Amino acid sequence: MSDQTTCQRDARPRRLILAGAHRQPGYCLSCGIRAQSVCSVIDDDDIARLAETAVETLVLPGRSFIEEGAPATDFYNITSGNVKLFKALPDGRRQITGFATTGHFLGLAVSDLYAFGAEAIDTVRLCRFSRARMRLLMDDFPRLERRLLAEASNELVAAQNQMLLLGRKTARERVASFLLERVREVPNPSEDVPLPMTRSDMADYLGLTIETVSRTLSWMRTERLVTIGKGHTVRITAMERLHALAAGEAG
Amino acid sequence: MSDQTTCQRDARPRRLILAGAHRQPGYCLSCGIRAQSVCSVIDDDDIARLAETAVETLVLPGRSFIEEGAPATDFYNITSGNVKLFKALPDGRRQITGFATTGHFLGLAVSDLYAFGAEAIDTVRLCRFSRARMRLLMDDFPRLERRLLAEASNELVAAQNQMLLLGRKTARERVASFLLERVREVPNPSEDVPLPMTRSDMADYLGLTIETVSRTLSWMRTERLVTIGKGHTVRITAMERLHALAAGEAG
DNA sequence: GGGCTGAATTGATCTGAATCAATGTCTTTT
DNA sequence: AAAAGACATTGATTCAGATCAATTCAGCCC
Structure with missing residues (x-):
């Protein structure tokens, strides 16, 4: 479905920062690649433990990497590029529920299935976690959980604005x-x-x-x-x- | 705007539980009144510290208790009744973004202003916290933060469904x-x-x-x-x- | 029960955006 | 540079749902 390479993290110790919307440069929490940054500074010793299972994925324009209704196994953080999120009806009608770009988290779901699909608009780089891993990360780094709550709150406000737009x-x-x-x-x-x-x-x-x-x-x-x-x-x-x-x- | 009484918590020690959607009976985290419950069990010693500033508020049908665009000072947990959440345009067009009932949290905002208004459909009882207090609660009880993240995720899924509905x-x-x-x-x-x-x-x-x-x-x-x-x-x-x-x- | 009031239903007409239909303009490929 | 294909614009017509306009119904309060 998408081209994918395991994460290439160099050995040199460094501070690890979550990619995010604040736009300070830093290193991705999961794979250590340089990215737009945000959030939580974590010490070097954590890196080895955290970076093991992470993969960096490259998604070509027009390719989808989350399938609506598929089992929600992974969690994504966009490192660069633009993504569209959408839901569809059986006859092909489609509603794009949002656009996501550098720093956004995707795939946060309480259900076991993805509630929406995601497709690359241009070339997209993203870091992929398993949900189990995400759960562990949240246990270890409460600031990550707070960050996700803040992001979800912002998206909720955006969604409410969009409902006003679509309805009225x-x-x-x-x-x-x-x-x-x-x-x-x-x-x-x-x-x-x-x-x-x-x-x-x-x-x-x-x-x-x-x-x-x-x-x-x-x-x-x-x-x-x-x-x-x-x-x-x-x-x-x-x-x-x-x-x-x-x-x-x-x- | 709404009738309001300070919380009447009785002296008898008891386990304190957050009002919530899971529908097990319990006691409200903020004011100790009996309510539909959920989430996080907290020991008796915490009660005195937590219950000090909380108020229980009774809202009559048709009365609004959150004003869109007003400073977002408080945080609410609905104890009973039905609420509508809405956004409006200057000429009176209105979009109801959701209905909330027993157990829902309201007023989670990153911005300093409420992004939506809230009005009672029938008689509504709710517990009111200051946002500062909510922040302290989240520091002390990580499970509360997790609960709010889960609720926000669910609402996000509901919002996406509603966007599909309204748009297509x-x-x-x-x-x-x-x-x-x-x-x-x-x-x-x-x-x-x-x-x-x-x-x-x-x-x-x-x-x-x-x-x-x-x-x-x-x-x-x-x-x-x-x-x-x-x-x-x-x-x-x-x-x-x-x-x-x-x-x-x-x- | 009988009037009163706001809410809900039903009907007639209108209209903003959808649909159907060309035509025009970029971008990519060779 | 020419051809092809996808994307975008513009025009003509249709239609789902809005608007305008009466009734009808369901609670209420004496």
């Missing part, structure tokens, strides 16, 4: 909300915002069709809210108006 | 999914299912209008999928077909 917002409000969500991924809000996903992904994330997404972006261009660049980027040219639109304040 | 399901599929969700609240699936919320609440939960909810329930009655009882109850008469409908397998 118009197509224009949905696309505006989406663009503002993506702007938060770049340091400077007036620079180009990358949209690594296809129109089809956007549509499945926003509960729309590709045609409606396309039409809405075209409308935003004629309204001088955004300029649409080459190669999957947009630039926001009227931040205030876009915010008002996303918040449901405009007609 | 038809009105009939939505109502069918909702009814099946409510059936899980009663021990025997062939008995009457209580629907304590109004049609308006159902509509705002399902991303529909009250008229569509009503029409769809009427259609289900004529199709012999359900019988609609007096006083906010339904009984499911064709479980298989309803399941197929909810899963998107039917026309």
Whole structure:
């Protein structure tokens, strides 16, 4: 299903840090590779014990590495790249429940089956743990558990926002909300915002069709809210108006 | 905003248990009142220290006790009754993001503001903690943190299901999914299912209008999928077909 | 029981987004 | 640089569910 290599950890002792959303550089907890970092600093003696069973996995664009409904054996931490998470209906209708990028944890499930599928948008590197191992890690490092709780809380807030979007917002409000969500991924809000996903992904994330997404972006261009660049980027040219639109304040 | 009394804890020592979803009887961690229980058994010596600042609050039907966007000062554990959680847009459009009942924790937020509002459907009893206190509790009782992580994971799965529903399901599929969700609240699936919320609440939960909810329930009655009882109850008469409908397998 | 009030149902019409249908534009391959 | 294939845009038409508009029903409180 995906290309996969065992973790290559060099012998030199070093501080081991969980890859995460805070964006300080560090080393992956499971395999010791350099990554965006976060969270919990753990001393060198822990490394040997922790790194034994971990694997680093490389996933090519379009490949899925979590299958909805499959036994939830593993737990993932994304080291680089972009991932889409989704649920599907038997006739092919699909809802993307979120996009995940460097630092995100995936596969946290109470059930024995994955509740969603995950597919690489671009080339993705990730660290894979067994769930049993994750349980041990949590016992040894309470800060990891706290970190996961904080991440789950944040995702819950995001999910609630998305429910408001899907249940009650118009197509224009949905696309505006989406663009503002993506702007938060770049340091400077007036620079180009990358949209690594296809129109089809956007549509499945926003509960729309590709045609409606396309039409809405075209409308935003004629309204001088955004300029649409080459190669999957947009630039926001009227931040205030876009915010008002996303918040449901405009007609 | 709500009637409120300080906790009345009696002096007799006893084991203290967190109110929760597992439905074993026990005593509330914060105030010592008898409640549906779960999770973590804590020894008697802890009680005095823990129960000092806790209050039990009684919330009347229709009253809200969490205001969306207000400073997130407190943390709640529902002791009895039904609550709706929602987000709203400035023009009054509303999305109910979930219903909570006995045992649920509310107000877990990383942000300093509540991301959603909460309102009592019927008479609700709940235990209130300050967030600072909650933090101390989590330091002292790691099992509490684990419990909260498990609850957050479950809610995340529910939220993903709801996103699929709101983004991609038809009105009939939505109502069918909702009814099946409510059936899980009663021990025997062939008995009457209580629907304590109004049609308006159902509509705002399902991303529909009250008229569509009503029409769809009427259609289900004529199709012999359900019988609609007096006083906010339904009984499911064709479980298989309803399941197929909810899963998107039917026309 | 009889009026009162908010909730629920049912009907007629409208509309935003879906669907169906070309056409246009990038990207990759050779 | 040309061809192929995937992705994106734009246009015409349809339709599921919203909106507007009456009734009808279920609790209540005397």
